[in-house]
Amino acid sequence: MSGPERKATARRELVENELYEHATRLFAERGFAGTSLQDIADALGITRPALYYYVKSKDELLATLVTEVTHGPLDELNALVAGGGDAEALLRGIVEVIVGRRATQPERFRLLIRSEAELPAELTAAYDEGRRAVLKVIAGVVEDGVRSGRFRPVDARVAALGVLGMCNWVAWWFHPGGRDSAEGVTAQLADMAVGALVRPDHQVPEAEGPAAALKLLRQDLDHLERVLDL
Numbered sequence: 001m002s003g004p005e006r007k008a009t010a011r012r013e014l015v016e017n018e019l020y021e022h023a024t025r026l027f028a029e030r031g032f033a034g035t036s037l038q039d040i041a042d043a044l045g046i047t048r049p050a051l052y053y054y055v056k057s058k059d060e061l062l063a064t065l066v067t068e069v070t071h072g073p074l075d076e077l078n079a080l081v082a083g084g085g086d087a088e089a090l091l092r093g094i095v096e097v098i099v100g101r102r103a104t105q106p107e108r109f110r111l112l113i114r115s116e117a118e119l120p121a122e123l124t125a126a127y128d129e130g131r132r133a134v135l136k137v138i139a140g141v142v143e144d145g146v147r148s149g150r151f152r153p154v155d156a157r158v159a160a161l162g163v164l165g166m167c168n169w170v171a172w173w174f175h176p177g178g179r180d181s182a183e184g185v186t187a188q189l190a191d192m193a194v195g196a197l198v199r200p201d202h203q204v205p206e207a208e209g210p211a212a213a214l215k216l217l218r219q220d221l222d223h224l225e226r227v228l229d230l
Contacts, residue, residue: 012054019044019054020068023061024107032062034119059120066123069112070130073101077137087145088194091163095137095190098167103182106171135160142197151197163193 022043026035033200037058041051055061074096081090103107112127138160147153170182174185 007050009046013097015044016054018189019051020061020065020108024065024111027062028090028107028111032058032115045129062119063123065128066107066112066119069101069105069108070127073098074130074137076131077134080136081141087141088198089149090141091138091145091197092190092194094141094165095167095193098134098164099170099186099189100182101105102168102171103174103178104176104177106176109168133162138163144195150199152199154197164194166193 019040023035023040026039026043030039034057037051037055038048040061041048044051046189055064063091077094080093080097082170085093115129135157139156142151142156142159142163145158146153170189173181174182184212
């Protein structure tokens, strides 16, 4: 790619990002139906014909935002899991990906939640599919952790819903530039997610099968007895 082409691409990406930010704000303030492309063009400081160079319709713009919010994290999570690693490291990485996105672009996620009733059928289907896929990735990591003995025996789907809910809620209370840093919040929530699932004694069975399962059960009973004695 030549120098002029790189500059043109960089400028387009800059304008598109600004376009998405203004559209997100206007959709949140006025609703999807109450916002026109002319409103977005005015906010961006360009003419409506010039806006068509970047987006053809409100539906296309909303589809882009929905895809970014749902499939953006999914692509990162799939790449993370494909890279391998133990369950603790993968779970920590999952939290870092999701919280990182919710903390840096909270308005876009909040907009998506508020606009669920207004989404066209095909976008609703894509949104639901993306949520299920993210949940499946998290549950798979939890299942692997339970199977290896690193995590306590829990319902993987329930645990995944808990982790995902904790991460998504960041979009509602975290304020960029506020008292808490995105890095600090991400690190603490990752610690909390791992701490809630990891076995207290950090003991991993030497083998799989009934004998190993019984050994883990005895460890859990021993831990429960110690807790009850406190």
